[in-house]
Amino acid sequence: MHPVRQKRLLWVVAIVLILGAVVGLVMYSLQQNINLFFSPTQIAQGEAPQNTTIRAGGVVVDGSVKRDPETLAVSFDVTDYEYSMTIEYLGILPDLFREGQGIVAQGEMMIDGVFKASQVLAKHDEEYMAPEVSDALKKAESKKVTGAGSAASF
């Protein structure tokens, strides 16, 4: 390679590497802000800021969803399989909301330890399946182990 081009190449690569390192460090220090939500463990251990709006995310615990028959109020527990917390919400839940599904709720932690959500979003994983396949899998699984809760990937 021509020495002039070689020198230019070195300069250009060095600048990109330095900028990359700068961006990397900035994002590392902003990690708290880039993460979309806090897990129940982080909230339980006091890592989440208090008395302000935060997002909490976890898997909806099987059998924990309680709906008020009169209103749109609903309460459910979310867990990260270490800690769990109760979320209360008044409004329409997304179609994908169900037990065993990951969700992200935005709201505030109350003094009584209940998370009052103003928005609930459903998370879905990267697995896609035809409905017939999923039904067949469920049948096979319930034959194999009855009673054991299926671990939803989150």
Add this chain to the structure above:
Amino acid sequence: MSWAWLHKFGSPKWFFYWSYAWARPLFVSGLLVLVVGLIWGLAFAPEDYQQGNSVRIIYLHVPAAMLAQSCYLALGIAGLVGLVWRIKTAAIFINAMAPIGAVMAFIALVTGAIWGKTAWGAWWVWDARLTSMLVLFLLYMGIIALQNSLEEVALADKSAAVISLVGLINLPIIKYSVVWWNTLHQGATFTLTDKPAMPASMWLPLLVAVIGFYVLVVGLVLWRMQSDILWRERRTSWVKQEVTKHGVY
């Protein structure tokens, strides 16, 4: 190692004649493959066990998002080549590719918002994946604006090459955003090491649509490069000869 082949590509005239036969056939065949993939995906592929029919937007969303990133990778490489080797064709490539990539990023963002509304319950969330994709779109806009606003061509080309190259830093951030941070967007369905987390009846039409998008974009970028070459070289004798021989393209 000899770099003579690279300098041959550096001649706009040589590139014009080398690519001339390719642009239109690639564009048309890409379009055909894309239509096949989309009809297959939208009408014949199975629905999803959780999301039902709304999962079908994946056949537009995923190819567009892949292309938006691939186009940017190509821009970054062209930026490096343009800055180090001072090759004219690299700048012509950036000029031709940036709007295509911007359209791809735009399609990915819009289809993502529609899908997000049906699956998650929100049009937009300031999630790391969504935000880094928006940054990609803005980078494309910056490149287009810069290259078109500077009067002096050499300066415009150089500035566009610098942003193209520096913006490459954003690509690993987009790719690993769902790994490094917790996000609403799900992780990758396709990885190099594992089987796809999707049945063949879904990933086959998706693959066809992706191939269609790639071929279409290659054809389109060559086509745009050719017209840009004619414009930039409009004062040269070979372009005058071409135009008098064939008329205006």
